[in-house]
Amino acid sequence: MKKNKNTIRPLNAAEMDALDLAVKVDDVTMVFNMASQQLNSFKEYFIAFAKRELFFKEFVALDSVSFEVRKGDVYGIVGTNGSGKSTMLKIVAGVLDPTKGACSINGNIAPLIELGAGFDLELSARENIYLNGALLGYRKQYIDEHFEEIVDFAEVRDFLELPMKNYSSGMIARVAFSVATVIVPDILIVDEALSVGDMFFQEKCEKRISELIEEHNTTVLFVSHSIEQVERVCDKAIWIEKGHLRMNGPVEEVCAAYRSMRE
């Protein structure tokens, strides 16, 4: 359960169980402070700070957004660029704390956000699998037992000893997806993670996600710019536009409305 600074209280696991919920986003607002001028170096920043010329303007990335995700739901999030989809997922994953409102989570999360962010690119893939595994909370013995499975899924066996700085973005995504889904998460968060993989790997990931959904009732939150992919993978969707929740409902209805806005 995430900390929260404001009046709306996140629900505890028992309360979430009673409602059969995996995720509850309650009146969430996220405000970012953005520098009002461009400063290109620490020196410029320091001078502006000393002259008291450092100004910020507030940017509301999410404005009073609420929705509930039941256990086993597969929810897509659609919306145009900069509408707040990734910000929403980061709040659900606990990477960001909302400025207002509360986000309650029921279960362990595998966040596939900013894939490879936990990797040290100077290290080899072998070392990074252990490093990333430890960051996700797995014991070394667990990674030892699943190492072959991770490498086979990622299809990087021939490059295991190569520093990951020499990997392509698609290869990094393969390793990250593979490590993150080797356990069965209660909640899987996928943010454009698959877009850098080639179509064969994307198909493989979709299959793995379907397995998690069908065999383990994993709850999924899925952001993709491919409406077709959202329709294929998800059963429900929300549409966030410029920080506002525009629609929440069955995936076909939400995607149809979103498409008609673009036409």
Ligand SMILES: Nc1ncnc2c1ncn2[C@@H]1O[C@H](COP(=O)(O)OP(=O)(O)OP(=O)(O)O)[C@@H](O)[C@H]1O
């Ligand atoms: N750390 C930050 N500081 C300032 N502004 C931010 C920060 N993170 C996101 N934003 C702003 O919040 C808005 C929403 O960003 P977000 O990445 O959530 O959008 P998105 O819907 O995922 O976009 P895209 O489809 O382009 O990936 C954008 O205008 C972005 O510039």
